[in-house]
Amino acid sequence: MTKIKKTGLGNVTPVVPRQFRDPTPVPTSQLEVNISVTDLYTIGIGPSSSHTVGPMRAGRRFADLLIASNLINDCSRIIVELYGSLALTGHGHGTDIAILLGLSGEAPSKIDPESIDTKINAIRTNHLLPLGGQKEITFYEADHLLFLKDQILEEHSNGMRFYAYSEAGELLAEKDYFSVGGGYVVSHDEGDRSETRGHNIQLPHPFTSAAELLKIGKEKNLTIAEIMKENETAWRSEDETNEFLDRVSSAMINCIQRGCDTEGILPGGLDVKRRASSLYKELMANPERASRDPLTVLDWVNLYALAVNEENAAGGRVVTAPTNGAAGVIPAVLKYYQRFCPGVTEDGTRNFLLTAAAIGSIYKKRASISAAEVGCQGEVGVACSMAAGALTAVLGGTNEQVENAAEIGMEHNLGLTCDPIGGLVQIPCIERNTMGAMKAINAARLALAGDGTHVVSLDEVIETMRQTGIDMLSKYKETSQGGLAVNVVEC
Known part of the structure; x- marks a missing residue:
């Protein structure tokens, strides 16, 4: 953990959990988001929408971000930090597996459940992650997928933080995602609370x-x-x-x-x-x-x-x-x-x-x-x-x-x-x-x-x-x- 911090990840300060803060009204922005039937029902895989489906989508979204930003060829290392509930019960809910699959370019609605064991065993045996399905990078779970059980991000207890680094240790991209239930994934700058982006x-x-x-x-x-x-x-x-x-x-x-x-x-x-x-x-x-x-x-x-x-x-x-x-x-x-x-x-x-x-x-x-x-x-x-x-x-x-x-x-x-x-x-x-x-x-x-x-x-x-x-x-x-x-x- 100390080694990772030296590469520029920065310190994450634990914040007061939601349940210890005063109740607040429902944000107007949340009420204004339009929600479709396609948001309430999604065909995916078990065992958890927030701990499996959401993290898989987040991993794929981060890989897609690297591809769209033309950063994937420069990327040689990925670090993922899990916070709150994701860290505490992630292993039992398959969050680790979901992150690996998502970063590999897999989607919960399309992946064949029968193929998951083979894909994960290959990553763990060879310590190579097919990032975005385009480029293999070295990946050791003990060093690159961190379960921070004593920390929580302010926005939601299901928080994830992704980092991409070059071979020289330069930070190429950093992104926070929050799995807010039902497989929904939101982030600071994307602002959407649904897959159909119903704001407009x-x-x-x-x-x-x-x-x-x-x-x-x-x-x-x-x-x-x-x-x-x-x-x-x-x-x-x-x-x-x-x-x-x-x-x-x-x-x-x-x-x-x-x-x-x-x-x-x-x-x-x-x-x-x-x-x-x-x-x-x-x-x-x-x-x-x-x-x-x-x-x-x-x-x-x-x-x-x-x-x-x-x-x-x-x-x-x-x-x-x-x-x-x-x-x-x-x-x-x-x-x-x-x-x-x-x-x-x-x-x-x-x-x-x-x-x-x-x-x-x-x-x-x-x-x-x-x-x-x-x-x-x-x-x-x-x-x-x-x-x-x-x-x-x-x-x-x-x-x-x-x-x-x-x-x-x-x-x-x-x-x-x-x-x-x-x-x-x-x-x-x-x-x-x-x-x-x-x-x-x-x-x-x-x-x-x-x-x-x-x-x-x-x-x-x-x-x-x-x-x-x-x-x-x-x-x-x-x-x-x-x-x-x-x-x-x-x-």
């Missing part, structure tokens, strides 16, 4: 809150899904949006099936056994079970969520919805709708995803979907809220009932901590997705049993979640320094 997009129906969303629906006589669909036309045609939604739903369902078909032990050292396959076989072998036990449908929902999050824990192909840690909730509730609810249509599936995305975009604008920032209430809690509102919509609920269901879904996830054992997205993450899916279904049923009127609004519960996240101790925010992570002896 003019939406037909802009909204920054649930109250505004309900007002638009009432004035324009539109459902929430219709509002979101018309907004998407600012980026692309309706046919293109439908094609994207169909790809997302197919990826979700395919992920469920892969999880049902795969047996074995999850990687990471906890020796967690995959359970989806055995549960699937049991349910398929006893089709009459439902006639004896009316709650069998819950076993199927559990199965769907388990299947997705076991795939995620194994580094498989999943849909970030809105994060990887919560990737099983929305697919499980969507599959429940498709299999067990009446009147299912192709448009129903699209409207489910559109409604969920509208709700998720409000959370991103007004609070956070990053467990490192607000705990698991920002991941499973948000996914539960999104799924609850979406299910209510496709079952015929009014916009007011949709908003009510989304509020219920979050209200009963407030304060949910993120304390993964061993820094792995396995315990309690996998089972937590089953609970999130169940809560979403129940929230929808409660909302549909009412008329949409209720005391606590969705906007109020989102603000409560944000404030709760500020108050939550850092050890409960994806650091593996508290909760189950320290009270369960690892085997």
Whole structure:
């Protein structure tokens, strides 16, 4: 570390973590950013959107910067520093692997999960990194990829700092990136909080809150899904949006099936056994079970969520919805709708995803979907809220009932901590997705049993979640320094 500092990296002073600072209003710039369905759902790899997908994108973005700046030929050394939650739980979340792949020019949406081990083994064996896929440079992880567990950058706890040096030790480029949840990567000068760069997009129906969303629906006589669909036309045609939604739903369902078909032990050292396959076989072998036990449908929902999050824990192909840690909730509730609810249509599936995305975009604008920032209430809690509102919509609920269901879904996830054992997205993450899916279904049923009127609004519960996240101790925010992570002896 001392040697690296001598080459001009400078000292990084630890700052006061967010949770110890006074609550501040949501920045206007954050509220003004337009968020598309393509930002809420991205097809990538596990196990974490913020710790795997985001860092991989950051690594590739830095490599692309060197290429675009004509610096790659002069570069002979890369140094990467990881801060906060990325440093504390990065090994368990595969952040080291993600950084190597990103710097090699790989993208989470395109890389074949089956090829990852081969690529990483080659880098670690030969100590050569194919920077940007164009030039091999010497790379020793112990010296060039640093986990600074006692430091945090001010902007966000998921901070990364990249440096590029010439053979003579001259600093060619320096860049900070922040993985703010859901695979989003932001930096100081780029200023974007989404992959679609929505700052200058003019939406037909802009909204920054649930109250505004309900007002638009009432004035324009539109459902929430219709509002979101018309907004998407600012980026692309309706046919293109439908094609994207169909790809997302197919990826979700395919992920469920892969999880049902795969047996074995999850990687990471906890020796967690995959359970989806055995549960699937049991349910398929006893089709009459439902006639004896009316709650069998819950076993199927559990199965769907388990299947997705076991795939995620194994580094498989999943849909970030809105994060990887919560990737099983929305697919499980969507599959429940498709299999067990009446009147299912192709448009129903699209409207489910559109409604969920509208709700998720409000959370991103007004609070956070990053467990490192607000705990698991920002991941499973948000996914539960999104799924609850979406299910209510496709079952015929009014916009007011949709908003009510989304509020219920979050209200009963407030304060949910993120304390993964061993820094792995396995315990309690996998089972937590089953609970999130169940809560979403129940929230929808409660909302549909009412008329949409209720005391606590969705906007109020989102603000409560944000404030709760500020108050939550850092050890409960994806650091593996508290909760189950320290009270369960690892085997």
